[in-house]
Amino acid sequence: MTGWLQHLAILPIALPLIAGAVMVALDESRSRLKAAMGIGSILVMLAAAVALAVQAHAGGAAAVQVYRLGNWPASFGIVLMVDRLSALLLLVTALLGFAALLYALAHWQRMGAHFHALLQFQLMGLNGAFLTGDLFNLFVFFEVLLAASYGLALHGSGVARVKAGLHYISMNLAASLLFLIGVSMIYGVAGTLNMADLAARIPRMPAADRPLLEAGAAILGVAFLVKAAMWPLGFWLMPTYAAASPPAAAIFSMMSKVGVYAVLRLVLLLFGPETGVSAGFGSTWLMAGGVLTVIFGAISVLGTQDLPRLAGGCVIISSGTLLAAVGAGQTAVTGGALFYLVSSALAIGALFLLIELLDRGRDLGADVLAVTAEAFGEGDDEEEQQGDDGIGVPIPMTMATLATCFLCCALVLAGLPPLSGFIAKFAMLDGILNPRGLGQGPVLVSPGSWSLLIVLVLSGFATLLAMTRAGIRNLWADADRAVPRIGAVEIAPVLLLIFVCIGMTVAAGPVMRYMQATAAALHAPDHPRQPGRGAR
Amino acid sequence: MELILALAIGILGGSGVWLLMRPRTFQLIIGLSLLSYAVNLFIFSMGRFPVGAAPILEAGGKGDPAHFADPLPQSLVLTAIVIGFATTALFLVVMLAARGLTGGDHVDGRPPR
Known part of the structure; x- marks a missing residue:
């Protein structure tokens, strides 16, 4: 690696920082x-x-590219x-x-101040x-992305957003404090916060220090689990995500x-199989918590009546599945989980954007009324009378597109064939049942x-049931609904996000190989994360 | 010294958690501030404070780095203070917005009846 290519790693942080900073200075009228x-x-x-992905994938079995900021030696620098x-x-x-930016161009960018700058800072934090290869820097970037997300969550203002935002912010501020406690405890025991150094030092750590280390890691883990919305730490998620503007x-x-x-x-680096006594610390908790989170998510998906909350429930299910898969601690399951992570993140993103389009032109509270009417057996007579105008009404192009997109999201999220959600779930199930491949006894x-x-x-x-119900109610039930503009x-x-999901299905082979290689590198017992010591 | 510091952290943290559970936004923000003080002191203490140790420079020499406190927790605290200050200010703004929009200072917008 020579020339500017070796500085590629800093680009995804520096670029949005500079772009966002310039945007803050620009006047609101120059939105174009x-x-x-x-x-x-x-x-x-x-x-x-x-x-970077091509570089990392080409770099061999467990390629890790280390970029030293300011070229300080690794033990001093970050x-x-x-x-x-x-x-x-x-x-x-x-x-x-x-996708979010493109969507916001239509009208959300004008609904409040500094949308573009906040989005850039959010991306920078993410x-x-x-x-980052350093725990404290992870804290700093968490704060950056959280601070930007507070702004984005409140974008567009309104009572519901501010109320949900208040809970969201206080929850995350408290979680950040836990983060700091965890980080400082780990530092107090291990004497370093560099992830590679930590991984190298933990196997040699004396038994007397282990309880403190494990306590620190557990507290740190709680802070992450609040972010990942594990049950019972995730009650903030649904109201916040449902109230936030769609691009946010x-x-x-x-x-x-x-x-x-x-x-x-953290789990794979600090408590991997080679770390001696501490190996596998917390994985039982992750597994149990993940499973409970999925159950909670499934119940809330089934129980909810409006679409944004449904999408929020899908986020919770997705988080729970991933956490449980991490807790399972098997290479093949992790590979499938990574595939699932990508496809569910894209599909949920698409769903959040789609929901607003579906909701447009509908009366507020129409969903609640519809469900109530259904529960009390009313409203059926009306529909039967409508049925006598022959073959039926032609479906406008817009509605057909929306319905197809909704169907694709539902298929991905429920994990039905033929889309990427199915492949992801299949890979995970396969990993659970055949960790060593087929026919190995x-x-x-x-x-x-x-x-x-x-x-x-x-x-x-449960997802399929909820999505079908929502789809029928939103797309089929009222024939004379206004077609949204x-x-x-x-x-x-x-469409872009859904096409990427479809692309992942078509190119499932190479994508899955990438995921499995990623998982194998993460699980590798001799993970070469030592280059933090500065060989390069 | 250790006892005093531990007590200070404990009392600050305990009061912070208590206030965090209260229903008024003002109590919430004071609680978060107290908690962040407790956490800052905690980070500080994780650097192992040698009591009565020599300063960096000794008379007539450079001094031994092993004798003075670890500077890293101090810089961590500094960063944490700055970030905590900024987020508290941001939270204050949201609180004021909530006050303006809902007309009350209850965390849920209005107290339960």
């Missing part, structure tokens, strides 16, 4: 310029993420680390950011959290994945894995 800057910056990020996982998540973040909610679907990412990284599946398996299937069923720039991002 801001939008152009935003699109340019995200497209460059996208290209950088692709380049490092960024790019491996397959970070590059992959950078890519997904940029995609979702692009990218930074995925790239779309990017938030990535934000809850940051918590999962941090847990995954009988495998003992642990009770935890059985519960994960059952919950995976049942949550898919939708701009091309609004439907384009939804």
Whole structure:
């Protein structure tokens, strides 16, 4: 690696920082310029993420590219680390950011101040959290992305947003304090916060220090789990995501994945199989918590009556599935889980954007009324009378497009064939049942894995049920609903995200190989994360 | 010294948690501030404070780095203070917005009847 390419790792952080800072200074009336800057910056990020992913994937079995900020020796300076996982998540973040920005161009960018700048800072925080190789820097980037997300959650203002935002902010401020306690405890025991150094030091740690280390890691984990909305730490999620403006909610679907990412990284790095006594610390809790989260998500998906909350429930199911999969601690399951992470993040993002389009032109509270009417057996007579005008009404093009998009989201989220959600779930189930590949003799599946398996299937069923019900009510039930007026720039991002999901299905082989290589590198017993010591 | 610090952290943290559970936004923000003080002191204490140790420079020499406190927790505290200050200010703005929109200072908008 020579020349400017070696500085590629800093680009996804520096670029949105500069773009956002310039945008803050620009006047609100120059929204066209801001939008152009935003699109340019995200497209460059996208290209950088692709380049980093290609580099990481080409780099061999367990390639980790270390970027030392300011070129300080690793024991003094701060490092960024790019491996397959970070590059992959950078890519997904940029995609979702692009979709959110495109969608916001229609009218959301004018609904409040500094949308474009906040989005850039949000992306900067997300990218930074995925790239950093240092626990304290992870805290800093968490704060950056949270601060931006507070602004985005409140974008558009209104009583519901401010009320949900108040809970969201206080919850996350408290979680940040837990984060600090955890980080400082780990520092107090291990004497370093560099992830590579930590991984190297933990196996040699004396038994007397272990309780403090494990307590620190557990407190740190709680902070991440609040972000990932594990039950019972995730009650803030549904109101906040449902109240947030659609582009903000779309990017938030990535934000809850940051918590999962941090847990995954921490568990595998600090408590991997080679760390001696502490190996596997917390994985039982993750598994149990994940399974409970999925159950909670499934119940809330079934119980909810409006679409934004339904999408929020899907976020919770997705988080729970991922956490339980991390808790399972098997390479093949992790590979499937990564595939699931990408496809569910994209589909949920698309769903959040789609919901507003579906809701447009409908009366407020129509869903609640419809459900109530259904429950009391009213409203059926009307529909029968409508049925006598022959073959039926032609479906307008707009509605057909919306319905197809909704169907695709439902298929991905419920994990039905033929879309990517099915492949992801299949990979996870396969990983649980055949951790060593087919035909390798009988495998003992642990009770935890059985519960994960059952919950995976049942949550898919619950999602399918809820999505079908919502789809019927929104797209079929009232024949004389007004066709929403939708701009091309609004439907384009939804289509983009769904096409990426379809692309992941078509190219499932190479994508899955990438995911499995990522998982194998993460689980590798001799994970070469020592380059923090500065070989490069 | 250790006892005093531990008591201070405990009392600040306990009061903070108590206030966090209260229904008024003002109590909430004071609670968060107290908690962040407790956490800052905690981070500080994780650097192991040597009592009565020599300063960095000794008379007539450079001094031994092993004798003075670890500077990293101090810089962590500094960062944490700055970030905590900024987020508290931001939270204050949201609180004021909530006050303006709902007309009350209850965390749920209005007290339960």
